[in-house]
Amino acid sequence: MLFKPISQNFSDFVIDRENDRCINCEVCVRQCSYEAHYWDDARQCVSHDHTKCVGCHRCEAFCPTGCLTIKKNPADFRDNALWTPTYMKHVYKQGDTGGILLSGMGSPADKPIYWDNLQLDASQVTNPSIDPLREPMELTTYLGSKPDKVSFEETSDGPKLTTKIGPQLKLNYPLMFSAMSFGSINLNLHKAMAMAATELGIAYNTGEGGLHPDLYKYGNNTIVQVASGRFGVHKDYLNAGSAVEIKIGQGAKPGIGGHLPGEKIDEEVSKTRMCPVGSDAISPAPHHDIYSIEDLLQLIYAIKESTEYKVPVSVKIAAVHNAPAIASGIVRAGADIVVIDGFRGGTGAAPTMIRDNVGIPMELALAAVDNRLRDEGIRNHASLVVAGGIRCSADAIKAIALGADAIYIGTAALVSVGCTLCGRCYTGKCPWGIATNEARLKKRQNPEVAAKRLANLVRAWGHEIQEMLGGMGLNSIESLRGNRDKLRGLGLNETELDILGVKHAGR
């Protein structure tokens, strides 16, 4: 193509327009925020530029005649097992820009997905399976520190609990919407998550962008996050939620802070984040007041003091090599919930090299952390929540069998409202109206419609989890937590089986 750096002509996708069916209605032109479709004045018809296509499929989904298909560009480079087109394009781009490669969404790299190598058990003959349509099937989950033992006293009304139980976050499903900040995604989706979480009786996480004043009313179903930039954190904010989460790390970019580009900071985001309009909001890599477990303890208790010990405090870390030891420290520092975010976790923007090369699979980290906390006799002191790449209810139930108390879903939630994982969130031009604050684009998410879809997703997973539990002869999610005997490995080596704490299928 003329007037372009040569490297940009190696497009990832091609736009296939069936001209017989194209009616020049320009729906595609209006939908494409990257201007890949345009009105061709010279030819007096709609035309397109492959090189601008990011593969979001918005045009394909909206074309009223179905004349558009977005395909992978079939142009092949010479086969080279080492130098795949992905790496070549990275180099071309850096030759053009001299900058760090950026990516959105979780890592697409071909690395092990242990969920696919784990099989669930089912009852046959000796222990009857349960039909969740006929019998009660408990999914209610309480997140927070549980006492080492409980004591009762006899009263005239029957036994009464005398042990004081710490604050708990009650969830009707063992699922929550992940931390996605207001700014990285827009207010319409925050509203949708808040509405869906309230309707379902679960919780959503604000992410680090503060809480918009309109959303304080959903506080009972909100986890407010405190991250290294401390954006939007004040006393009312801390007390607005039903839990507070300290974010130390994120699975998609362990060891890295956050960077919300100035373009995404409009009036509302600025007010909520308490930072100037149009200026980049940079969250440092570390919390500048946390350099040890003792420092973390101070922050945890500072938050507990300011919330009067009424809500559980959670600490989120990325799944890294020493996650078990770190998690142990976090629990000992007083956290009521520990969150482990695996290397497939999503992001609005992360350096590509970090996203694809740092951190470890959540499955392994989860099993190792659960083991460690059990070995140390402190597993009950905190609930364990996992995040990062849970695609379906089977992944979720396997996580619970490996030891998780609840699961954060972020990418799945976004996919339910239209995300196609094109991975260009960092441009702020999301054609699906998700990762954008542009007035015309964000309208593409109608909060009512999005809330319904999010609620549908969680309900559907809930039904499936009940079915699978029933199949295993269990009538409560509690009976599956850390019950690794319900899992068997498929095609995993000894080390992997050992870390996961599961037997191979057939054993």
Add this chain to the structure above:
Amino acid sequence: MRRVYPNKDVCIGCHICEVACLTAHSASNDVVIAAKEEVATGLQPCKAVYDKGQLSVALSCRHCDNPSCVSACISGALYKDQETGRTCYNEEQCVGCWSCLMACPYGAVRRNVTKGKIIKCDLCEGREMPACVQACPNNALVYESR
């Protein structure tokens, strides 16, 4: 009575309602034939999306309780159906004087230049749900009584 109400807060300006309207009022009932062939012979959507800056909204006849267009109509082509409450239009009687265009406070009556007559929403006579409402991908059009 149920009417089509637009919601500008969630209208994304995709213009799919126009395409749906066109198809629903075509002889072929096929989107491609309607747009490629029937438009040439005078087929036109009854509604239009207006875009300005970040706002967009799809406008069509509001079937007013006291329609100015009916008062202005010199030929009796526009009339109020007392039973359904709809503002109806008999194309054969229209003489193309455009009085109704001037009278409509919402700009919802449009000219059909090919036929020299007006065109306006009939709430998709014979359809359970008006085509535009059914096709709107973002619930920016609703069909309800208010």
